[in-house]
Amino acid sequence: xxxxxxxxxxxxxxxxxxxxxxxxxxxxxxxxxxxxxxxxxxxxxxxxxxxxxxxxxxxxxxxxxxxxxxxxxxxxxxxxxxxxxxxxxxxxxxxxxxxxxxxxxxxxxxxxxxxxxxxxxxxxxxxxxxxxxxxxxxxxxxxxxxxxxxxxxxxxxxxxxxxxxxxxxxxxxxxxxxxxxxxxxxxxxxxxxxxxxxxxxxxxxxxxxxxxxxxxxxxxxxxxxxxxxxxxxxxxxxxxxxxxxxxxxxxxxxxxxxxxxxxxxxxxxxxxxxxxxxxxxxxxxxxxxxxxxxxxxxxxxxxxxxxxxxxxxxxxxxxxxxxxxxxxxxxxxxxxxxxxxxxxxxxxxxxxxxxxxxxxxxxxxxxxxxxxxxxxxx
Amino acid sequence: xxxxxxxxxxxxxxxxxxxxxxxxxxxxxxxxxxxxxxxxxxxxxxxxxxxxxxxxxxxxxxxxxxxxxxxxxxxxxxxxxxxxxxxxxxxxxxxxxxxxxxxxxxxxxxxxxxxxxxxxxxxxxxxxxxxxxxxxxxxxxxxxxxxxxxxxxxxxxxxxxxxxxxxxxxxxxxxxxxxxxxxxxxxxxxxxxxxxxxxxxxxxxxxxxxxxxxxxxxxxxxxxxxxxxxxxxxxxxxxxxxxxxxxxxxxxxxxxxxxxxxxxxxxxxxxxxxxxxxxxxxxxxxxxxxxxxxxxxxxxxxxxxxxxxxxxxxxxxxxxxxxxxxxxxxxxxxxxxxxxxxxxxxxxxxxxxxxxxxxxxxxxxxxxxxxxxxxxxxxxxxxxxxxxxxxxxxxxxxxxxxxxxxxxxxxxxxxxxxxxxxxxxxxxxxxxxxxxxxxxxxxxxxxxxxxxxxxxxxxxxxxxxxxxxxxxxxxxxxxxxxxxxxxxxxxxxxxxxxxxxxxx
Numbered sequence: 001x002x003x004x005x006x007x008x009x010x011x012x013x014x015x016x017x018x019x020x021x022x023x024x025x026x027x028x029x030x031x032x033x034x035x036x037x038x039x040x041x042x043x044x045x046x047x048x049x050x051x052x053x054x055x056x057x058x059x060x061x062x063x064x065x066x067x068x069x070x071x072x073x074x075x076x077x078x079x080x081x082x083x084x085x086x087x088x089x090x091x092x093x094x095x096x097x098x099x100x101x102x103x104x105x106x107x108x109x110x111x112x113x114x115x116x117x118x119x120x121x122x123x124x125x126x127x128x129x130x131x132x133x134x135x136x137x138x139x140x141x142x143x144x145x146x147x148x149x150x151x152x153x154x155x156x157x158x159x160x161x162x163x164x165x166x167x168x169x170x171x172x173x174x175x176x177x178x179x180x181x182x183x184x185x186x187x188x189x190x191x192x193x194x195x196x197x198x199x200x201x202x203x204x205x206x207x208x209x210x211x212x213x214x215x216x217x218x219x220x221x222x223x224x225x226x227x228x229x230x231x232x233x234x235x236x237x238x239x240x241x242x243x244x245x246x247x248x249x250x251x252x253x254x255x256x257x258x259x260x261x262x263x264x265x266x267x268x269x270x271x272x273x274x275x276x277x278x279x280x281x282x283x284x285x286x287x288x289x290x291x292x293x294x295x296x297x298x299x300x301x302x303x304x305x306x307x308x309x310x311x312x313x314x315x316x317x318x319x320x321x322x323x324x325x326x327x328x329x330x331x332x333x334x335x336x337x338x339x340x341x342x343x344x345x346x347x348x349x350x351x352x353x354x355x356x357x358x359x360x361x362x363x364x365x366x367x368x369x370x371x372x373x374x375x376x377x378x
Numbered sequence: 379x380x381x382x383x384x385x386x387x388x389x390x391x392x393x394x395x396x397x398x399x400x401x402x403x404x405x406x407x408x409x410x411x412x413x414x415x416x417x418x419x420x421x422x423x424x425x426x427x428x429x430x431x432x433x434x435x436x437x438x439x440x441x442x443x444x445x446x447x448x449x450x451x452x453x454x455x456x457x458x459x460x461x462x463x464x465x466x467x468x469x470x471x472x473x474x475x476x477x478x479x480x481x482x483x484x485x486x487x488x489x490x491x492x493x494x495x496x497x498x499x500x501x502x503x504x505x506x507x508x509x510x511x512x513x514x515x516x517x518x519x520x521x522x523x524x525x526x527x528x529x530x531x532x533x534x535x536x537x538x539x540x541x542x543x544x545x546x547x548x549x550x551x552x553x554x555x556x557x558x559x560x561x562x563x564x565x566x567x568x569x570x571x572x573x574x575x576x577x578x579x580x581x582x583x584x585x586x587x588x589x590x591x592x593x594x595x596x597x598x599x600x601x602x603x604x605x606x607x608x609x610x611x612x613x614x615x616x617x618x619x620x621x622x623x624x625x626x627x628x629x630x631x632x633x634x635x636x637x638x639x640x641x642x643x644x645x646x647x648x649x650x651x652x653x654x655x656x657x658x659x660x661x662x663x664x665x666x667x668x669x670x671x672x673x674x675x676x677x678x679x680x681x682x683x684x685x686x687x688x689x690x691x692x693x694x695x696x697x698x699x700x701x702x703x704x705x706x707x708x709x710x711x712x713x714x715x716x717x718x719x720x721x722x723x724x725x726x727x728x729x730x731x732x733x734x735x736x737x738x739x740x741x742x743x744x745x746x747x748x749x750x751x752x753x754x755x756x757x758x759x760x761x762x763x764x765x766x767x768x769x770x771x772x773x774x775x776x777x778x779x780x781x782x783x784x785x786x787x788x789x790x791x792x793x794x795x796x797x798x799x800x801x802x803x804x805x806x807x808x809x810x811x812x813x814x815x816x817x818x819x820x821x822x823x824x825x826x827x828x829x830x831x832x833x834x835x836x837x838x839x840x841x842x843x844x845x846x847x848x849x850x851x852x853x854x855x856x857x858x859x860x861x862x863x864x865x866x867x868x869x870x871x872x873x874x875x876x877x878x879x880x881x882x
Contacts, residue, residue: 246752246755249751254731254736259729262726264707265726266708267712267713269709
């Protein structure tokens with residue numbers, strides 16, 4: 001192999017040609033195409049209310065996908081999250097009499113205990129995560145049904161839950177918040193652009209991120225403001241991105257998934273980090289459970305059924321490798337949006353709802369196929 | 379008579395020309411050594427020959443027996459009688475020997491089921507012919523790497539290969555296995571099989587090859603009969619410059635004892651026997667202690683156990699800088715100032731999915747981040763760049779994936795990872811395995827720099843010239859014990875081998 005001189009490297013990085021760009025951003029482009037198609041399918045699609053609704057619908061899957069991406073990065077999987085959403089919803093419903101804070105703490109504690117249980121069998125007894133969490137999928141569901149006697153538990157009238165599930169930050173405050181976010185993104189994006197001497201790639205990502213913020217700002221501000229639930233979702237996503245890109249914990253997740261043995265021999269405490277990641281995933285599932293319950297106003301013990309598969313799908317569509325070592329939260333969010341928008345279009349187009357499953361399946365396969373082809377070309 | 383001819387081969391990867399107009403011939407029944415530094419293009423050339431890179435993805439032509447061949451895949455190359463035994467073995471561990479030998483070309487009965495009788499009979503014949511004491515039904519996973527390699531050769535023989543490529547075949551073999559391999563090569567040669575032998579080990583090449591062809595930077599540099607060139611001439615051909623001194627050993631005045639083991643023993647995970655028994659050793663600052671011995675003598679087990687990576691309880695005491703330590707995991711060892719470059723960099727040294735920067739910082743990540751675990755990216759980048767410069771790692775940038783680097787440069791990244799943590803005791807397990815001559819010398823020079831800076835080095839190596847060339851003292855291991863110690867002045871290949879085979 002010949003070594004590229006620094007000079008050659010310079011031209012390579014700034015001269016990313018159009019085809020390479022298309023390859024690298026194929027899922028983002030797919031999302032954009034889907035967005036344009038959606039406009040043709042129904043003029044209702046770009047209405048502020050619909051766009052607001054889409055983000056509300058995506059929130060639960062998006063939160064689960066953050067945890068799922070982290071788990072999959074280590075080469076594992078967490079199939080229990082859907083049932084945990086159901087169980088934690090029931091726990092919230094059943095403990096609501098003790099007050100908001102105790103109920104939420106009890107719900108989060110449920111998530112922590114489940115995560116520790118998973119981690120115990122995975123990291124201490126070396127049982128494959130697939131098996132341990134498959135077991136948890138049934139165990140958590142069983143507890144949800146047992147505790148609720150199989151019936152939905154409705155939430156009593158409570159200002160906090162109502163606001164969290166269905167409330168909006170006032171339009172004025174939303175405008176301030178979104179303005180600040182736009183400024184922040186513009187600032188960070190401009191710095192990144194300057195660092196990469198304004199190459200095509202950096203300019204495109206700068207324009208795209210501002211366009212995305214602009215679109216949703218418009219939607220929220222011309223409707224009722226930013227939903228509280230979306231705020232929670234956004235905070236979790238930003239936290240997830242921060243963990244993976246800025247912390248040692250995030251780096252260790254990539255290292256463990258890439259080569260657990262090398263990571264261990266480099267002093268990485270593999271077991272401890274696995275415990276952390278499975279607890280994270282279950283706690284995020286508990287938060288998703290709280291959000292879903294407050295949004296609907298009642299906890300269905302069957303709630304969250306198959307949500308784990310949507311979370312895996314979002315991660316995988318977003319380029320996360322099931323073998324571990326590769327993947328980003330940003331990618332998983334694009335995946336979650338693709339799934340969410342697809343569902344929305346199919347509903348708007350009055351397609352038989354059962355087709356949603358078929359389309360989702362086809363998209364997952366197509367996304368991975370595309371991803372593999374891109375990697376081969378590299 | 380010319381058996382194989384490759385003419386004007388040109389192969390490009392994105393951004394790199396791997397082969398530039400390479401021409402290459404091999405006679406019938408000849409053992410041809412293909413030499414070159416890592417990254418010179420040997421593997422690429424052999425992948426073209428064996429159909430891994432299909433016809434059309436490269437320029438130039440391949441002639442076998444004067445016939446132009448256009449292989450679309452490896453199967454077509456096999457049909458033309460070309461078999462390749464890769465450095466990384468291609469056997470399926472969960473299948474039996476017989477199943478592996480006949481994989482993909484199982485003979486059928488008239489009912490269309492697999493003719494197991496024939497499979498087992500023919501495999502048995504092959505095993506007998508190669509003097510291998512296995513049954514066809516034995517699982518491949520139960521064999522050592524060396525034994526698995528013999529099975530690969532059996533497979534090649536069974537497809538009646540007329541051209542056999544051996545890529546670094548001895549890198550994981552014991553002395554006696556190498557002898558066995560050479561006997562088989564001679565036997566195949568007598569049957570007019572043409573062999574292309576890729577290796578970095580000059581002794582082996584002189585022992586078994588007839589002719590040498592050298593590649594450098596993707597071009598053919600030249601070809602010569604074994605007796606016609608000296609070793610130094612060959613190295614100059616490969617590296618393109620004169621390496622006057624292969625082992626640039628600089629002796630240091632030894633300082634304080636940095637690592638000391640007393641009656642260190644480790645029981646086997648099963649049964650009552652000892653994996654390691656009564657090991658006593660001391661390493662001083664500025665010293666290189668060579669650890670020699672045959673495969674399975676317990677050298678790797680010793681350093682792995684010392685590093686807390688073996689998962690077995692140890693007896694006796696370990697002292698680092700005069701203080702007794704209890705190391706139960708690699709993280710403990712690292713805290714005590716030990717560093718371990720493992721023998722297999724791809725399997726346990728590098729995280730191949732990460733880039734040079736991320737691999738370099740892996741051990742010292744905590745010191746590059748705040749107490750809450752927030753990474754300092756600027757310091758991390760500076761660290762990676764510093765070691766790229768200091769070790770002269772050839773990489774497009776710190777952000778390049780380590781998977782794309784050559785073996786020598788990958789090893790430099792592993793070394794950088796450990797040096798970044800300023801170790802007191804650096805343990806090197808086969809530090810130059812599969813690395814080209816130029817990079818080897820650079821690693822030796824690095825060892826000199828480290829000992830000059832007061833580092834203690836333990837070096838395991840199966841290459842005796844390396845052990846002799848670089849060690850201040852040599853400890854020879856046999857059957858889990860220290861069989862003896864030789865000071866630099868008294869050590870010879872013979873004295874080491876005598877100790878290594880003691881009691882065996």
